[in-house]
Amino acid sequence: MEDWKWLGHKQHFIGASRCEFGLATLLPNGLLVSTIGDYRNPASGGIDEIGAERNLETIVFETTGEFHSCGCPIVKNWEGVGFSAYADAKEAADGHMEMCRKWEKKEADKGEPYWQDRPIEDALRARLAAAEELIAVMDAYNTISWSHSTQAIERKEALSRMNAARREWEKMK
Numbered sequence: 154m155e156d157w158k159w160l161g162h163k164q165h166f167i168g169a170s171r172c173e174f175g176l177a178t179l180l181p182n183g184l185l186v187s188t189i190g191d192y193r194n195p196a197s198g199g200i201d202e203i204g205a206e207r208n209l210e211t212i213v214f215e216t217t218g219e220f221h222s223c224g225c226p227i228v229k230n231w232e233g234v235g236f237s238a239y240a241d242a243k244e245a246a247d248g249h250m251e252m253c254r255k256w257e258k259k260e261a262d263k264g265e266p267y268w269q270d271r272p273i274e275d276a277l278r279a280r281l282a283a284a285e286e287l288i289a290v291m292d293a294y295n296t297i298s299w300s301h302s303t304q305a306i307e308r309k310e311a312l313s314r315m316n317a318a319r320r321e322w323e324k325m326k
Contacts, residue, residue, distance in 0.1 A: 156181040157253060162225050163189055165212055166203060171195060174209055174242050176249045179226050180257045184234070185214045188249040191242060207238035209245035211252045 163175035164187035173191040190209025213235030216226035
């Protein structure tokens with residue numbers, strides 16, 4: 154534990170700047186343990202889940218051994234090699250320490266990401282299909298000619314489908 158390097162910046166999740174909770178530890182073996190959560194939704198002001206049925210999460214990442222100018226490690230692969238989810242900050246803080254202890258004894262894993270060995274549930278498949286639909290709708294949305302009034306109905310339908318897909322995508326986050 155005395156060789157662990159505690160980091161000042163939140164390390165993962167695109168909305169990290171809006172998260173009220175963050176812990177990050179670089180282990181001597183080059184693995185980064187990053188815990189994040191209690192995401193403050195700017196639209197509602199409330200706390201939202203950061204993933205499926207979780208408010209906080211820890212992910213373990215391999216690093217390159219190089220560092221950004223701020224001192225944070227450069228992550229080799231953002232897929233992660235370990236994962237744990239939590240319901241509250243106390244559980245997340247305890248879980249972060251547990252993950253650090255567990256992973257400090259391991260060498261950087263060159264195997265499959267942590268999520269590869271988990272079965273994909275039907276609900277997740279449906280959400281992934283919705284995300285793929287979002288991409289297709291956005292492609293359609295981008296190709297609509299806005300200069301023809303005869304395409305106003307098409308534009309309205311595309312916007313409606315895009316908004317529905319966006320809602321599905323937000324649920325997936």
